[in-house]
Amino acid sequence: VILLFPLLLLFTPSLSLSLPTSKSSVFVPSTPIPGMKPGTSGLRKKTKQWMSKNYLSNFIQSLLDTANKSSPPHEILVAGDGRYYNTLAIQEIIKLCVGNKIPHILIPRTGIMSTPAVSSLIRSLPNCCGGIVLTASHNPGGIEEDFGIKYNEGRGQPADESFTDEVYERTKVIQGFWREEGEDIDLNAEAGTKTVLGSTTVTIIDPFETYISTLRTSFDFPLLSSFISDPRVSILFDGMHGAGGPFASKILGDILGVEGLMRCESKEDFGGIHPDPNLSYASDLVERMGLLPDGTANPDFTSEFTLGAANDGDGDRNMICGKGIFVTPSDSLAIIADRCECIPQFKGGLKGVARSMPSSGAVDVVAERKGVECFVTPTGWKFFGNLMDSKEAFGKKSYSPFLCGEESFGTGSDHIREKDGLWAVLSWISILADANKGNEEGSLVQVKDIVEEHWKKYGRHFYCRYDYEGCDSGAADTLMDGLRELVGGGGKAAADVGGGGEIVFESVEEFEYTDPVDGSFSGKQGMVLNFKMKSTGDKARAVFRLSGTGSSGATVRLYLEQYDGKNFQGSAPEKLKLLGEEAIRISKLQELTGREQPTVIT
Ligand code: G6P
Numbered sequence: 355v356i357l358l359f360p361l362l363l364l365f366t367p368s369l370s371l372s373l374p375t376s377k378s379s380v381f382v383p384s385t386p387i388p389g390m391k392p393g394t395s396g397l398r399k400k401t402k403q404w405m406s407k408n409y410l411s412n413f414i415q416s417l418l419d420t421a422n423k424s425s426p427p428h429e430i431l432v433a434g435d436g437r438y439y440n441t442l443a444i445q446e447i448i449k450l451c452v453g454n455k456i457p458h459i460l461i462p463r464t465g466i467m468s469t470p471a472v473s474s475l476i477r478s479l480p481n482c483c484g485g486i487v488l489t490a491s492h493n494p495g496g497i498e499e500d501f502g503i504k505y506n507e508g509r510g511q512p513a514d515e516s517f518t519d520e521v522y523e524r525t526k527v528i529q530g531f532w533r534e535e536g537e538d539i540d541l542n543a544e545a546g547t548k549t550v551l552g553s554t555t556v557t558i559i560d561p562f563e564t565y566i567s568t569l570r571t572s573f574d575f576p577l578l579s580s581f582i583s584d585p586r587v588s589i590l591f592d593g594m595h596g597a598g599g600p601f602a603s604k605i606l607g608d609i610l611g612v613e614g615l616m617r618c619e620s621k622e623d624f625g626g627i628h629p630d631p632n633l634s635y636a637s638d639l640v641e642r643m644g645l646l647p648d649g650t651a652n653p654d655f656t657s658e659f660t661l662g663a664a665n666d667g668d669g670d671r672n673m674i675c676g677k678g679i680f681v682t683p684s685d686s687l688a689i690i691a692d693r694c695e696c697i698p699q700f701k702g703g704l705k706g707v708a709r710s711m712p713s714s715g716a717v718d719v720v721a722e723r724k725g726v727e728c729f730v731t732p733t734g735w736k737f738f739g740n741l742m743d744s745k746e747a748f749g750k751k752s753y754s755p756f757l758c759g760e761e762s763f764g765t766g767s768d769h770i771r772e773k774d775g776l777w778a779v780l781s782w783i784s785i786l787a788d789a790n791k792g793n794e795e796g797s798l799v800q801v802k803d804i805v806e807e808h809w810k811k812y813g814r815h816f817y818c819r820y821d822y823e824g825c826d827s828g829a830a831d832t833l834m835d836g837l838r839e840l841v842g843g844g845g846k847a848a849a850d851v852g853g854g855g856e857i858v859f860e861s862v863e864e865f866e867y868t869d870p871v872d873g874s875f876s877g878k879q880g881m882v883l884n885f886k887m888k889s890t891g892d893k894a895r896a897v898f899r900l901s902g903t904g905s906s907g908a909t910v911r912l913y914l915e916q917y918d919g920k921n922f923q924g925s926a927p928e929k930l931k932l933l934g935e936e937a938i939r940i941s942k943l944q945e946l947t948g949r950e951q952p953t954v955i956t
């Protein structure tokens with residue numbers, strides 16, 4: 355033992371950190387478990403894997419060790435999206451935090467909080483160093499489905515790559531974890547209930563309060579509720595049985611008077627559905643909004659609803675539809691940017707916008723016309739955080755108020771450091787209320803009118819995404835490598851004409867990003883194929899990217915975008931069909947993956 359001890363110190367950095375000393379806190383030996391590399395948004399695995407021996411404990415200890423390196427965790431929030439294993443995992447994490455002598459743990463009543471509410475709460479607590487968030491977002495839940503954990507830092511934003519890389523390194527050398535056996539906490543106790551376990555105090559807190567007051571500062575609640583009470587207005591919201599549901603019931607329902615709330619009670623398996631708000635998975639809502647599954651208007655059915663919206667499993671994603679119109683997330687961002695002055699948060703003028711690279715360039719055009727700086731970042735909300743905090747954290751120019759979004763149904767601003775499903779819905783209600791200001795008796799200005807007016811003003815970025823889920827990882831890598839080989843072959847590529855002579859393939863580039871605020875570099879962020887339409891000269895592009903959020907195999911995403919400055923009518927999937935065929939031909943997707951059709955088109 356004497357001989358082994360210095361060796362142990364060498365291989366287990368945690369032993370050199372401030373360690374628990376209490377007798378009742380025991381060090382449980384364990385061995386590294388491979389594959390614990392967090393993706394775009396934390397570590398997502400099959401629930402059963404999380405429930406297997408030492409899996410959760412190894413990961414949490416690695417996470418706490420990593421957090422401990424910068425400053426010993428003092429106060430930590432632990433909350434989840436309510437999926438299967440949420441409660442058990444919270445109870446176990448409490449025991450690990452107690453074992454690690456963390457002085458204060460905060461747990462929302464019921465253990466359930468939406469991701470945006472978590473972010474807003476962490477930001478509001480001066481001593482809170484971060485939050486352990488139990489979510490696999492929009493992935494299905496249940497014992498056979500997915501579970502996930504991510505860490506949000508003290509400013510309320512998802513931990514950056516250097517942090518998650520360090521957690522991963524730690525999982526590879528971990529020798530055990532600190533744990534203290536103790537009674538389970540009553541997660542349904544009244545807010546304010548405190549339990550002392552060892553040297554830790556566990557406090558049950560109200561999940562709603564802080565988030566509601568954050569939204570009150572962003573929006574004009576009295577104006578919104580008066581618009582909603584107009585008998586011509588009706589709103590349909592789909593909570594998809596996720597964590598956003600109870601928040602929607604309180605905010606949209608109780609406070610603002612929205613009556614059309616569906617699937618708003620949270621369920622461990624999300625009612626057996628895939629809790630992802632898109633045209634495929636929110637099919638009920640899509641149908642009730644008078645839409646066909648491809649997002650075009652159903653000629654045989656007119657919806658009674660003015661606005662239809664859905665959130666995902668943890669309440670940070672959103673989908674927006676109007677009567678007979680689906681608003682793509684990229685268009686939604688551009689329209690909010692264009693009309694943001696009607697939202698109190700932006701009264702003083704928008705200072706910066708950002709979008710992820712695969713999102714369409716619709717917002718770029720608005721930013722340009724407004725003279726507002728526009729950033730194009732890699733996929734992942736965390737890249738927006740630095741821009742939002744540029745002033746406070748880095749002493750540079752402030753871009754606040756800041757607006758940002760992603761094609762993956764994420765929209766938000768610097769009111770918090772996560773995307774925010776309900777915030778997007780409230781933005782759209784604000785836009786509708788503003789467009790109908792003074793319109794007391796006539797027919798309502800509808801979402802469709804707003805979107806078409808936007809296209810008339812700025813042109814339309816036709817947009818569509820093909821997802822190929824569960825592909826062989828090797829084949830997916832070969833596909834990306836093949837595209838990489840085309841980079842720089844401009845001359846040869848430029849001669850390549852497809853789509854019946856209409857689509858001219860111009861070049862391929864790989865997207866990389868150097869953060870303008872802290873200089874950090876992110877490589878390999880997607881392959882961009884650039885095209886030009888022969889007859890109009892309008893630009894088009896196809897982007898290939900591998901998903902970073904899957905729990906098994908590889909998902910290839912193909913993002914298609916074609917700008918049309920004049921003709922904005924028609925369905926996006928139709929318009930982009932030829933471009934899609936071209937991208938598939940050039941990438942050899944079919945040969946490599948064996949896939950004839952995408953799993954999902956959104
Ligand atoms: C999560 C992140 C988003 C990101 C998305 C990408 O939802 O929070 O910021 O856009 O993942 O997912 P993907 O599967 O395409 O990597």
Ligand code: ZN
Nearest residue numbers: 491492668670
């Ligand atoms: Zn989510």
